[in-house]
Amino acid sequence: MIKKCDHPGCTKAGVCRAPKTRDLKEYWMFCKEHAAEYNKNWNYYANMTPDEIEEDWERQTFGKSRSKNTKQDQADYIKFLNDFISGRDTFDKMPAKKSLPSETVAAFKTLELPITASWREIGAKYRALAKKYHPDSAGSKSGNAEKFAKISSAYQHLKRYFAK
Numbered sequence: 001m002i003k004k005c006d007h008p009g010c011t012k013a014g015v016c017r018a019p020k021t022r023d024l025k026e027y028w029m030f031c032k033e034h035a036a037e038y039n040k041n042w043n044y045y046a047n048m049t050p051d052e053i054e055e056d057w058e059r060q061t062f063g064k065s066r067s068k069n070t071k072q073d074q075a076d077y078i079k080f081l082n083d084f085i086s087g088r089d090t091f092d093k094m095p096a097k098k099s100l101p102s103e104t105v106a107a108f109k110t111l112e113l114p115i116t117a118s119w120r121e122i123g124a125k126y127r128a129l130a131k132k133y134h135p136d137s138a139g140s141k142s143g144n145a146e147k148f149a150k151i152s153s154a155y156q157h158l159k160r161y162f163a164k
């Protein structure tokens with residue numbers, strides 16, 4: 001019997017094997033499209049150090065690397081990236097919780113996402129919104145800086161929430 005593609009929501013047949021973890025002991029089964037997407041991201045980040053990933057990510061999001069965060073922020077972020085790379089299953093299969101903390105619900109709302117959004121969806125949306133409202137790209141129109149700060153803090157909150 002052919003399994004369905006492991007990508008959330010996909011109903012195609014899972015015909016391509018993709019490693020879940022760096023030790024290659026576990027595999028996802030994806031349809032061709034999702035395998036290609038997954039491998040693209042996997043290969044892209046697999047050869048980078050956490051620092052390089054962070055820099056790359058910031059370059060993509062803000063057009064340049066920001067000044068260095070505090071050490072603790074960096075450590076948290078590196079842990080988050082490692083978790084993301086090695087344990088996507090936990091991010092993609094967040095249990096539907098009955099009552100989310102109101103701060104978490106608000107954070108989803110700020111990012112214009114349903115509370116069922118996966119971590120990947122949150123990341124993608126955050127990058128799009130951050131780019132849109134970042135003072136460097138949005139200009140100094142009133143409200144942009146506030147909106148950007150709100151989006152950033154919502155994202156930081158969800159990052160902590162998903163990293164638990």
Ligand SMILES: [Zn+2]
Pocket residue numbers: 005006007010011012030031032033034
């Ligand atoms: Zn698929």
